[in-house]
Amino acid sequence: MTRIRVSDRATGEHLADIDTALPHPDASADRARRAIVLPGAVPSTVRGRRSVEVVIDGWRFDVEVEDVALADLRERATNARSSAVHDGPTEVRAIIPGRVVSVAVVVGDSIKAGQRLLAVEAMKMENELRAPRDGTIEAIRVAPGQTVELGQPMVIIR
Template sequence: MTIKKYAVTVDGQTYQVTLEELSDSAVQVYEKASNQASHTSQRAMTSNEHPVVAPMAGTILEITVKVGDSVKKGETLCLLEAMKMENQIVAPVDGVVTSVHVTKGQGVESNQLLIVI
């Protein structure tokens, strides 16, 4: 098993991550779980919809928009607590919120669908 440390920058914020090389059997288990989760939490997006996903696992502290709200690019949609830090999840584009897939206090996984604009 090999463990390596990396620095990853997301939206101008740098995070230190540690990655572990998995065995082939472990990869198959993770891929199966990931595929099952994506089928249950994701839906088909139309070409004019923009999904907003969790950049990391955490807990939703606050949701600042609701379905039908107009938002501007960069506007805060919700707050996600991860590793005792509050992270603003912002709108990637100008648009109208078409669906909200999380609730306050809900735990979310990395890449989980939060909001659709």
């Protein structure tokens, strides 16, 4: 087990001990992450950002410092957003008035977020509409050649 002792370079004051064997609870296999609370560290403000200088084995790093309350708020918002499950139908509406050029899906298709659903032409430019989330095509309310108005429902995803 490796422990890192964190001290203030200017004063020599001991700030924290870090156990490198314990990953952050949100760490995944492809991304290491560590949150460290340094109650005695006094960050400097440069260009509107608060940071502390960290030296590890002779390598100098400027680490951005975030207030604990702000970090907690950010984490709660991120967790709430990622855990939200969408069960109801989603209407994909026309983002511009125009003419439907093509429809790339049929009713019953399983789709992934970002997958092409259809294309609408307006002012000689073709605009692709993509799936906002994973789901199944429940209904298609337009056909190639049809004129659509702004906000008109075109595809329903369940």
